[in-house]
Amino acid sequence: MPTASFLEASQLPIVDVAPFLKPLAGSDGRIHLDEVLPSCKTSPLTPDLSNVTFAYPPTRAQQECAETLHQACLRYGFFYLSGLDALFSSADFDKILSTARSFFELPSETKEQLSISNGKSDGARGYQRLKQNVTLGKQDWHQGLDLYRPPDNIDPTQPLCGENQWPAQSSMPDFRSTVEEHVTRCLLLGFVVTYVMTIALKMTKEEADALRAKVEQSFWVMRMIGYDRLDAQTDSLSCGEHVDYGNVTLLLADETKGALQVFIPSTRHALQERHDQKLTDFQGQRGIWITADPLPGALVCNVGKMIEIWSNKIYPATLHRVIHRADNFRVSVPFFFEPALDASIEPLDAAMRLQGPEAATQREQGVVYGAFLRSKVANNFASEAKNNNNNKT
Numbered sequence: 407m408p409t410a411s412f413l414e415a416s417q418l419p420i421v422d423v424a425p426f427l428k429p430l431a432g433s434d435g436r437i438h439l440d441e442v443l444p445s446c447k448t449s450p451l452t453p454d455l456s457n458v459t460f461a462y463p464p465t466r467a468q469q470e471c472a473e474t475l476h477q478a479c480l481r482y483g484f485f486y487l488s489g490l491d492a493l494f495s496s497a498d499f500d501k502i503l504s505t506a507r508s509f510f511e512l513p514s515e516t517k518e519q520l521s522i523s524n525g526k527s528d529g530a531r532g533y534q535r536l537k538q539n540v541t542l543g544k545q546d547w548h549q550g551l552d553l554y555r556p557p558d559n560i561d562p563t564q565p566l567c568g569e570n571q572w573p574a575q576s577s578m579p580d581f582r583s584t585v586e587e588h589v590t591r592c593l594l595l596g597f598v599v600t601y602v603m604t605i606a607l608k609m610t611k612e613e614a615d616a617l618r619a620k621v622e623q624s625f626w627v628m629r630m631i632g633y634d635r636l637d638a639q640t641d642s643l644s645c646g647e648h649v650d651y652g653n654v655t656l657l658l659a660d661e662t663k664g665a666l667q668v669f670i671p672s673t674r675h676a677l678q679e680r681h682d683q684k685l686t687d688f689q690g691q692r693g694i695w696i697t698a699d700p701l702p703g704a705l706v707c708n709v710g711k712m713i714e715i716w717s718n719k720i721y722p723a724t725l726h727r728v729i730h731r732a733d734n735f736r737v738s739v740p741f742f743f744e745p746a747l748d749a750s751i752e753p754l755d756a757a758m759r760l761q762g763p764e765a766a767t768q769r770e771q772g773v774v775y776g777a778f779l780r781s782k783v784a785n786n787f788a789s790e791a792k793n794n795n796n797n798k799t
């Protein structure tokens with residue numbers, strides 16, 4: 407197993423994806439979005455990913471990267487993606503984070519105009535004030551703005567089929583272009599990471615192509631989240647324990663430490679020797695909470711429920727939460743790279759091969775992604791009563 411980049415100083419592994427990004431870069435070492443994804447000029451939120459090509463068979467460096475990712479997904483389900491320089495500069499990261507921060511600094515009335523309950527929203531796209539989200543029956547101590555892939559046919563009366571809600575040009579002139587650029591970069595990266603997984607799972611080229619086809623029209627979601635300090639008196643969390651819905655989440659967060667926490671069951675990792683003191687029980691499982699603090703230049707990446715099903719639980723989705731008790735206003739921008747709405751998600755033959763004969767007796771239940779997502783979003787928001795968890799289970 408290549409351990410060189412499998413640093414655990416920061417508690418979570420680091421997967422350097424430069425071997426996959428560099429071949430997409432121009433002579434200046436940077437990926438030019440309009441060259442790799444020409445359609446992003448006309449449709450920045452739904453660029454055509456089908457033209458992105460990868461070498462087959464993968465190079466040795468790519469194989470090693472895939473093996474590191476495999477170990478990270480087996481053992482943690484949460485890791486850092488590094489080697490992103492070709493795709494993101496630190497200025498790109500600063501820009502989207504400061505845009506999110508400026509959005510939350512707008513007056514409440516301005517933000518409320520974009521509310522998910524303003525009558526124009528499809529009930530999912532738009533702004534949620536503090537405590538409007540609920541996880542596990544508790545109000546989440548954050549505010550958020552959700553943007554999704556634009557629908558093929560606009561009909562706000564149908565779940566997820568409305569239009570995204572953008573702040574007025576007059577209040578935030580660069581907001582939309584900044585978001586569109588970030589979404590396009592993240593779409594490319596989500597696509598790359600999914601491809602790395604096809605190598606990690608030892609899929610044939612035909613199998614990998616079939617899986618690619620299910621994510622090329624990714625029904626992505628981007629959230630901006632703003633966290634006030636968690637009130638000392640409340641039993642709420644900043645964001646309650648959950649696993650994410652889709653394939654992979656690409657999280658960019660500000661410099662705040664200690665807020666994002668990840669539960670690693672001891673069954674997934676030989677934690678006993680290293681963390682004897684910190685083992686705890688959570689929802690009937692023994693394990694450890696570790697923090698996923700930001701690492702400069704890297705994104706935090708975690709596996710969601712769809713990869714759990716595709717991999718027949720070789721890569722389980724990892725439980726996580728946010729508890730933000732520091733004084734600052736924390737900002738994060740998760741990007742959820744998901745399958746297409748009509749993609750049917752069943753355990754992959756490749757995963758079953760890796761697991762051997764006993765896999766057939768423990769086959770995960772398949773879903774159609776859109777039906778799964780709608781069932782999650784249907785009863786969502788606190789103001790409408792029940793249990794919202796936008797991209798979370």
Ligand SMILES: O=C(O)CCC(=O)C(=O)O
Binds near residue numbers: 726797
């Ligand atoms: O803000 C964070 O660090 C994570 C948020 C999260 O887990 C989510 O929105 O699914």
Ligand SMILES: [Fe+2]
Binds near residue numbers: 649655798
């Ligand atoms: Fe999450």
